[in-house]
Amino acid sequence: METNPIKILIADDEPDIIEIISYHLLKAGFEVFSAKDGSEAIEKAQIHTPDCIILDIMMPKRNGFEVCEYLRSNKQFDKTLIVLLTALNDEESHIKGLELGGDDFVNKPISPKVLVSRISALFRRIQPSATDNKVIQVRDLTIDPSQYKTILNGVTHVLAKKEFELLFLLAAQPGRVFLRNEILSQVWGNDVIVGDRTIDVHVRKIRVKLGIECITTVKGVGYKFDY
Amino acid sequence: METNPIKILIADDEPDIIEIISYHLLKAGFEVFSAKDGSEAIEKAQIHTPDCIILDIMMPKRNGFEVCEYLRSNKQFDKTLIVLLTALNDEESHIKGLELGGDDFVNKPISPKVLVSRISALFRRIQPSATDNKVIQVRDLTIDPSQYKTILNGVTHVLAKKEFELLFLLAAQPGRVFLRNEILSQVWGNDVIVGDRTIDVHVRKIRVKLGIECITTVKGVGYKFDY
DNA sequence: GCCAAGGTTATCAAATTGTTAACTAAAAAT
DNA sequence: ATTTTTAGTTAACAATTTGATAACCTTGGC
Numbered sequence: 001m002e003t004n005p006i007k008i009l010i011a012d013d014e015p016d017i018i019e020i021i022s023y024h025l026l027k028a029g030f031e032v033f034s035a036k037d038g039s040e041a042i043e044k045a046q047i048h049t050p051d052c053i054i055l056d057i058m059m060p061k062r063n064g065f066e067v068c069e070y071l072r073s074n075k076q077f078d079k080t081l082i083v084l085l086t087a088l089n090d091e092e093s094h095i096k097g098l099e100l101g102g103d104d105f106v107n108k109p110i111s112p113k114v115l116v117s118r119i120s121a122l123f124r125r126i127q128p129s130a131t132d133n134k135v136i137q138v139r140d141l142t143i144d145p146s147q148y149k150t151i152l153n154g155v156t157h158v159l160a161k162k163e164f165e166l167l168f169l170l171a172a173q174p175g176r177v178f179l180r181n182e183i184l185s186q187v188w189g190n191d192v193i194v195g196d197r198t199i200d201v202h203v204r205k206i207r208v209k210l211g212i213e214c215i216t217t218v219k220g221v222g223y224k225f226d227y
Numbered sequence: 228m229e230t231n232p233i234k235i236l237i238a239d240d241e242p243d244i245i246e247i248i249s250y251h252l253l254k255a256g257f258e259v260f261s262a263k264d265g266s267e268a269i270e271k272a273q274i275h276t277p278d279c280i281i282l283d284i285m286m287p288k289r290n291g292f293e294v295c296e297y298l299r300s301n302k303q304f305d306k307t308l309i310v311l312l313t314a315l316n317d318e319e320s321h322i323k324g325l326e327l328g329g330d331d332f333v334n335k336p337i338s339p340k341v342l343v344s345r346i347s348a349l350f351r352r353i354q355p356s357a358t359d360n361k362v363i364q365v366r367d368l369t370i371d372p373s374q375y376k377t378i379l380n381g382v383t384h385v386l387a388k389k390e391f392e393l394l395f396l397l398a399a400q401p402g403r404v405f406l407r408n409e410i411l412s413q414v415w416g417n418d419v420i421v422g423d424r425t426i427d428v429h430v431r432k433i434r435v436k437l438g439i440e441c442i443t444t445v446k447g448v449g450y451k452f453d454y
Numbered sequence: 455g456c457c458a459a460g461g462t463t464a465t466c467a468a469a470t471t472g473t474t475a476a477c478t479a480a481a482a483a484t
Numbered sequence: 485a486t487t488t489t490t491a492g493t494t495a496a497c498a499a500t501t502t503g504a505t506a507a508c509c510t511t512g513g514c
Contacts, residue, residue, distance in 0.1 A: 081352075091338045091340065091341055094338075094341050094344065095340060095341060095344045098344045098345060098347070098348045099344065102348065103348060103352050104331075104348075105345070111318045111321075113318065113322060114318055114321050114322060117321065117322045117325045117326070118325060118332070120325070121325045121329065121330060121331075122352075125308075125330055125349075125352070125353060126352060126353065146402075146403050146404065147402045147403055147404055147451065148404050148445045148448055148451075149402070160446065160447075160501075160502055160503080161445075161446065161447035161448060161502075161503095162502080162503070163502095194503085194504065194505090195504065195505055195506085196460095196505095197460085197461090197462095197504085197505070197506085198503080198504055198505080200460060200461065200462090201461090201462085201463090201503085201504075201505085202503085203460095203461090204461065204462070204463095217459090217460070217461090219458095219459060219460075219512090220458090220459070220460095387490080387491055387492080388491075388492090389491075389492070390491090421492085421493065421494090422493070422494055422495085423470095423471095423494095424471085424472090424473095424493085424494070424495080425492080425493060425494080427470095427471060427472065427473085428472090428473085428474095428492085428493075428494085429492085430471095430472090431472065431473070431474095444470090444471070444472090446469090446470060446471070446500090446501060446502070447469080447470070447501090447502075
């Protein structure tokens with residue numbers, strides 16, 4: 001899976017702030033852009049479509065509130081996190097910032113580490129859960145657990161639940177041999193007791209339905225996905 | 228869709244804090260539960276499965292960090308927002324709280340209005356699809372949630388509320404299989420207990436009313452929209 | 455040939471879903 | 485206020501699909 005780095009734009013009129021925060025963001029693995037005022041922030045945002053924008057509220061040209069409002073009126077930045085940063089420590093600004101669509105509001109002075117930590121927490125929350133089912137793609141075979149769907153060469157093959165789960169288990173680690181015991185505990189669960197031939201029968205059904213040799217028998221050991 | 232109020236659990240050993248924050252949360256339309264220590268927080272969390280938990284860090288029995296860690300080790304609370312609240316104002320706690328899985332970390336004293344505002348911002352961010360009422364258009368089928376209206380091939384079909392909500396849920400992510408549990412919690416809500424056949428009956432009504440094969444059964448798993 | 459391991463098939467039981475009708479509660483109409 | 489309509493739910497039963505097993509077959513090694 002393609003793992004482009006997460007892009008963050010930081011807009012502040014104090015070069016020192018930009019420098020120190022950029023440093024910490026880079027160290028945390030983000031890709032960083034910067035802007036020195038509100039207008040530049042909008043320009044850079046349009047160019048790079050960052051995943052997160054850190055906005056100082058008091059900036060020349062256009063202040064943070066204005067930039068935030070502009071971004072939120074644009075569908076392009078729907079999913080862009082906005083972190084507002086300010087030396088003002090008043091309740092009104094705080095609430096205003098959040099109501100304009102800010103995702104976080106942080107008072108200066110702020111430890112760069114804490115800021116990075118907060119941003120990471122936001123990303124963690126909005127990212128689709130890591131436990132989400134992942135699509136397996138091998139040559140012309142697609143196995144999609146979120147749809148319980150197996151597509152071979154453009155044709156959808158409908159597998160029953162157990163068949164699908166068995167295939168998915170094996171295909172998740174192509175080449176690896178799964179012992180019969182492993183297969184039983186993963187697909188059937190630990191407390192279920194089924195007979196010796198059950199796995200074989202299911203393997204057969206998969207072979208028949210897909211019509212390809214994708215599950216290899218390893219005699220005396222188990223089965224592996226090999227395609 | 229499901230319009231049950233958002234549930235928030237607040238855990239703090241100072242009754243005054245609970246009272247004032249509860250007041251503001253209730254005023255903002257949330258349903259509020261409270262706990263006076265860490266153990267009670269966990270109990271109440273298990274009973275009510277709140278959408279957000281506000282945890283004071285310094286509490287008797289189990290402190291906020293411990294509760295946070297416990298919640299995060301439980302899949303049941305995957306999607307539960309955790310806001311950590313503390314009078315300690317040190318960088319280490321702040322980072323620790325976020326790394327343990329907290330979604331926000333707020334220093335006391337905090338204006339209740341600001342706190343509510345922050346929580347609302349978090350919900351706004353994580354529930355983008357829950358609030359957006361987008362029209363779904365697939366071939367000659369239009370599903371318009373703003374009007375609770377389904378148009379197939381120019382003809383308007385009137386679906387009842389639950390029928391419509393079920394169809395909309397599935398159609399919002401075509402192809403994706405929704406487990407029966409997911410459907411129940413999305414359309415009927417977490418607290419409602421309905422019988423096994425209820426979903427089937429509603430699916431049938433949709434099928435009959437629309438007269439097309441748009442909902443596919445995935446036996447042993449759930450249903451998906453496929454048209 | 456004999457044995458062990460796996461393959462194949464048919465069959466039956468169990469699980470799951472589909473269908474219909476009836477009941478209840480709420481909303482709308484009279 | 486009463487009746488009528490509608491939506492939602494449930495129960496009972498039918499239909500279907502899936503899963504498991506037994507029985508038998510095939511293959512390869514010794």
